[in-house]
Amino acid sequence: MFRELWRSGPIGHVVADILMALSIIVAIYLLFIAYRKLVAFIGLGHVRKKNVQYATLYDLNNAYAKGDIQFGFELKEKTSIKLSLLDKEDKELSILKEQELDEGIYPVYFKTQDFPNGEYFYQLNTPYQKITKKFFIVN
Numbered sequence: 441m442f443r444e445l446w447r448s449g450p451i452g453h454v455v456a457d458i459l460m461a462l463s464i465i466v467a468i469y470l471l472f473i474a475y476r477k478l479v480a481f482i483g484l485g486h487v488r489k490k491n492v493q494y495a496t497l498y499d500l501n502n503a504y505a506k507g508d509i510q511f512g513f514e515l516k517e518k519t520s521i522k523l524s525l526l527d528k529e530d531k532e533l534s535i536l537k538e539q540e541l542d543e544g545i546y547p548v549y550f551k552t553q554d555f556p557n558g559e560y561f562y563q564l565n566t567p568y569q570k571i572t573k574k575f576f577i578v579n
Contacts (some may be wrong), residue, residue, distance in 0.1 A: 495521065497564040497571040504576045511536065511548045511562055518542045519566050525550070526561040526572070536562070552577045 498512040511523060521541055525534040533555070537548050555577055563572040 494569055495519070495564060495566050495571070497562075497573060499573060500575050503574070504578045505552050506578050507552060509550050509552060511550060512545065513548075513564050514545045515541055515543050515566075519568075522565040523548055524563050524565070525555075526563055528559045528561070530561075533560075553579055 494516065496514040498514070500509060500511070513521070513523065515521070518540065520539065522538040523536040524532050525536060527533055536550060537546075557577050557579055559574065559576055561572050561574050563570065
């Protein structure tokens, strides 16, 4: 087909060149699609993640805590957790709860009287995430 167009004259040369270029572009595109399908089939090219249900660490009702306060968090599946109290230099001051828990909502009570006034953080660690929130103790 290209040879007949090529021999038909100057316009045939242009048409044959355009058709040849288009067929090369289509061939490259099809090779690219086939390569992507092969990579996806083999499992390369992306990281397979475990279907993880994340935890939620609730905010305090008031960022300025006084007296007995309650931290709360929710787990979507059974997992090990560690709820800690940190100072502003990220130093762990106290472990409020550390254990493996089932799915559910959990309250953790804390007495602010045991600590001086200032800025603190509470942090929930699970195997797949770390959540940190700030609060202030004002006794």
